[in-house]
Amino acid sequence: MKPNIIIDHMVAKDGYLHLHIQGVLENCHRKDKIRILLLFTHDKENRRLPVEIKYRYKELPSLSCELEGEIVVDLPFVFYKEQEFLSCNMKLILEYGMDEIDNIPFAVDKNIDIEGIEVSQNNLVIIQKLFQRKVHKKEGFFYRIYxxxxxxxxxxxxxFFLIDALLAIKGVITQYPKNSKEKGIKAILRHINYRTKRISGLSYSTRDLKTQFFTICYNLMKTKPIIDNRILFLSERLTNEKGNLLRxxxxxxxxxxKLEYILWQKEKTVSQMSLKELYTVAKYIATSKVVVLDDFYPQLHALYVKKETTIIQLWHACxxxxxxxxxxxxxxxxxAQDSLNHRSYDLVFVSGENIRGVxxxxxxxxxENVKALGVPRTDVFFDKEYEGQVKEKLINRYPNLRDKKVILFAPTFRGDGxxxxxxxxxxxxxxxxxxxxPDDYVIIIKNHPFVKNKFVYDLxxxxxxxxxxxxxxxxxxLLFVTDLLITDYSSVIFEAALRDIPMIFYTFDLEDYMENRDIYYDYSNFVPGPIVMDQEELIREILVARENNRDSRQFRExxxxxxxxxxxxxxxxxIYNNYFSKQVS
Structure with missing residues (x-):
């Protein structure tokens, strides 16, 4: 493949960098998904930002791909915290399906000349001054007073806000938030809440007010010294003993x-927690040397965690x-680009080397903060003793599975949440x-936990x-007793691949789902099994699944x-060797 990319428009103003990119990828090997990312690097940190692009393939005279895209970069929030550096390099990354091409060549329109940005080979050099946060610094004592x-x-x-909201739902003025689906009283309340939050940064929601309380507690507590042998395990969901956190x-x-292990695992959102609980969690975070998570913990990301604390994310998905x-x-x-969500992670452990960039x-x-050390909960798939116990338990509980060909139907949900x-x-x-x-086929229905509607069938x-x-x-x-998995867009495919289970992908709404949800790769090149669009095609694939089973080895690797x-x-x-062994000894 030969990339021919040009930045034909570039404006830097008021802390924003507006880029427009267009070009052609010549001599493509196949039709696959195309993604463009900006890579910002300086001597202390790096950051990837995706560019929204549109592309189309042309087959003559040879397979090529025309693309164009644009992005407005909020420069002061490219990096997590303000840091001292002389300049920052910006390069382009091309993702072509599952292949990543670093440092792709690009040109810049010769008429573009911006003070503080120097064009060099395949690289923009941006001075540190353009990254400084001059406005909207949403932290500090005086901002809280404001x-x-x-x-x-x-x-x-x-x-006055009530009158404003009534006019909005009547269509006289714009209703906020713009993507809100609420109507009536709820729409009025959301509009008022939006106006208030835009002005003050606070809102009338219990979640926002309690998050502010949590932040204040942490800021009061962070002057306390770190307890060098304290490690906090933090989750707002209850996981079983096989989950990442508890393992x-x-x-x-x-x-x-000799270490102090604190397990704070409560199935409560921030709005459901008492003020005492919020104070306690804030104190633990402020005084722990290491905080271990297994999922998104929203209120943590309202904080700028002090550098003496290490935040480790055991992300739940493979x-x-x-x-x-x-x-x-x-x-x-x-x-939003200025969001602190996820930004405080010092370490994230993932299932493979190739997905660190994602x-x-x-x-x-x-x-460098992402390390391919594995996913603890998957260890059970390599434990023969555990496999035998689970099979026996499930067959005793569901005797109709014994000596049958077991199909696991495990689709994901539709909707926003x-x-x-x-x-x-x-x-x-x-x-x-x-x-x-045939009569020896049995099907297990495993809906997503969010889904409440049931399948019906004759007695x-x-x-x-x-x-x-x-x-x-x-x-x-359930995968330990499964002979065939039928799914669609569920991440269970990764666990099924570990078991080398044949898979069929029943995706009657593929086009709509990709448009509204999207995935990192081209679906047809990504999934390790046949894609079917209707039930008759599904039945045909079930009957030949074993004979036509695709080798999932490449997918696993x-x-x-x-x-x-x-x-x-x-x-x-x-964790122990890098943060506790020297201190304890």
């Missing part, structure tokens, strides 16, 4: 009983599939499916269906090369 005073003023102006918690405890985090800037569910991008952290999640159950006619398959098929709707069966455990049954020990040793 917030309180402006919030009081907004409260006094509530009658590391228990394994570390076997190494050294591989890289659906886009999230900073990859989705400017899209539904995406974060997590660097999506969390907005340097790639927990509140409106659903699956179009009419797309899977269980009666027709089971009637079309005569009850001995051939295991519906886990009312149970809490771990989907990973790309996404899961750090998974070998020793992830827990590797991560435990890394």
């Amino acid at each position: 917030q309180v005073i402006s919030f009081i003023v907004c409260f006094l102006f509530l009658p 590391i918690y228990h394994d570390l405890a076997t190494i050294d009983d 591989g890289a599939f659906k886009t999230f985090g900073f990859t989705r800037m400017g899209k539904p569910g995406g974060v 997590y660097s991008e999506t969390f907005g952290i340097p790639i 927990n509140r409106d999640a659903y699956y179009p159950v009419q797309k899977l006619n269980l009666n027709h499916l089971l009637e079309s398959l 005569k098929y009850s001995n051939r269906v295991v519906d886990t709707f009312t149970s809490t069966e771990d989907i990973n455990d 790309y996404f899961l090369d750090a998974l070998d049954g020793k992830s827990t020990k590797r991560i435990t040793d890394y």
